[in-house]
Amino acid sequence: MAVTPTIISSRANARVKQLRAAFAGNLRLSEGFVAIEGEHLIEEALRSGITPHVVFVSERREASFRLPEKTEMIVLSESVFTSAAETRSPQGIAALIEPRRYRLDEMMQHPDPLLLIAVGLQDPGNLGTLIRSAEALGAAGVIITSGTVSQWNQKALRASVGSVFRLPVATCTKDEIHSLSSRGVRLLAAVGAANAGVISAQHADLRRGCAILIGNEGSGLSDEWLALATEQITIPCPGPVESLNAAVAGSLLLYEASRQRTTTTLRGPATDMERIPNMQPRRPTGATR
Template identity: 35%
Template sequence: MLENPRSPRVRAVAKLTKRSARQETGLFLLEGPQAAREGLAFRPDTLVEVFATPSAMERHQDIRDGAKDAGVEIVLTTEAVLDAMADTVTPQGIVAVARQSPSALRDVFAASPTLIAICEEVRDPGNLGTIIRAADAAGADAVILTGRTVDPYNPKVVRATTGSLFHVPVAVGADLAEVVERARAVGLRVVAADVEGADFLASRDLLSEPTAWLFGNEARGLEDDALAQADLALRLPIYGRAESLNLATAASVCLYETAFAQRAAS
């Protein structure tokens, strides 16, 4: 039983809430039973260890069994130790450590994608996590992070994906110009989501074709040089009095509309 919240082992895990520690170790945190369950189900090879209170192991025997099958060590801890490790106030009795496993850009495009999301300087962790989750739900082939987009292994991003980080390929640290070039080379049309773009409804028929959506910063949108790299820019209509849509909400609509169009055409 791990009981001391100030032990070196506990501190090493707690440091993974910081980007510098994640970059140095190549590890990241999974907080709560759902995140651990998804990791064990879809990428058990990335799980390093699971920390859990005895009561949590009793409640979540599937996680105990999954860790055993994958050869992943389970370390029993006190609540105080879990609290010291986690980024959240209530980690629900389980924290796991996993190895980062970003996808290579060449592998994303070698798979002949028909729908991808490109995130250019998306800074809010909740937005990025929700976009990854929406891309997964819409059946997108990948999410590619360019510019200074937030680290996808940030604990807030990981929580917001609710496990989708393990379902859809995510490429990181890519150069936007290279991504656009590769996208066009495999037959994708690059469509920017932009408030100054053309009417979405007038151009939605184009979405039945292979599409790479380009989403920009929450506050500034896409810079002019980034916007200029797209083949087309579209805006979602606002029918009510809202000033605009949240980035993740707009991205979800764009991805789902494209998924609908592509499936209707197939």
Template identity: 65%
Template sequence: MTTHENAYPLKMRESAAMPDFVVTSRANARVKQLRAATSGNARLSGGLIAIEGETLVHEALRSGLLLKTVFVSERRVVPRGLPAGVEVLRCSNEVLQSAVETQSPQGIAALVLPKQWDLAEALRGEPLLLVAVGLQDPGNLGTLIRSAEAFGATGVLTTLGTVNAWNQKALRASAGSVFRMPVVAVTEAELVGLKARGIRLFAAVAAGENVVAAGAADFTQDCALLIGNEGAGLGQKFIDLADALITIPCPGPVESLNAAIAGSLLLYEASRQRGVSE
């Protein structure tokens, strides 16, 4: 992981004074960089990600991320507590709105250097992993990342075809958890490698033969919970790779649960079991 604990001078901004200059051109270099980051263009954004809203800016600071530039609209003042080294640009409302994604901008955005995690960091301690297999809905992925942090998971792994965790909707759905939870893209070979490390793979499926109810599975051991694509679920190759198939019993007349809900319930059950065993 790339850390930024000492990235800023110790001196913090003592005042929330607004910069005198107001950016009124959409062609401003920093505004263009923010627009590129918002759209996920890593090349044009210089590898930075865009975050929007006071909550995410606060969470990024709390998580030790390096803020490069903070954009503030005319109708807002500069937030207090920004490190002294952060560039602050005041933009016209129209210019800032042109560079962000939400329909009703909150008047504050930032360019941030994201943390880079590796698989070893997701395997720390007694691993409890959530594996997102081809998830395409960024809201689902962001929610799962938030649940993973809430229920004590050590990491979220993503396979080929899964939406980027730095997607704007995923960022908002994670409510800042993506800044702290290791999210690592993995190959099928690396998933196979988890088994060699003694990590059991549990595949979440609908009810069927040789399927165990989640409450009867043993999640106290090192394990990974595989959650499939919203429409197709887990492909056969991932089902075959799993050590066990698990399901969430639903007495109501529904065929399946939303991927984020299913994953969150399984993470809760794992957390509950591990709490009882301690």
């Protein structure tokens, strides 16, 4: 006979406090664990080789996928689950995972690595989108600087749609980033206007090792970061706009780098056609993914 699990209905329960701290990004109180919410994100974590430490399920919800045997499952009352989750409409299932930690050296294992550096990004949606774009377009990793929102922020997690579980993301100091130049990686500062000395993205050589710097949503890259860069690049915009959204700009530059690195041009008598070799099939994605 199946045993009916005990439903935790106290907000003061130690496990509930741990989940609440993880959702709030308090690694000390969560004992180093990060919270992820929703069946899709948990499935992505499992698919990426991450075993959840514990899964929390609302009393009105059941997990529709198989969990590893060593993963603990805890059932919470609806009100307790809602009190712990950060979203306005909780999905009724969440998990605690141990975040993977990466170092810059791990990204440098790639020949001519393509990197993206987020300098002071504040919008977690932008960071999550850039991490997703970086994985999709073949980057070796994403570097975040001090003052940039955490990749484990709940909105960043959702925007990455699981890419944060697989793509190396590391927090680096300015000195570590500066050292990339001596390791054969050029620092390319993304700027909004084509001033003197600024190179259009399609004319920049993005085949060799390079790291694209994307600045803060409001102020962009400071003079200090611009001085650190090897070159400044921009995305030509024929329309009357001052600048592009940080995630859009970074994604377009990553695409241009990917295009340069992977396309071969077939020339015929009447047309030029670009083909990308070894294209991988993509799963259909919805608006929420």
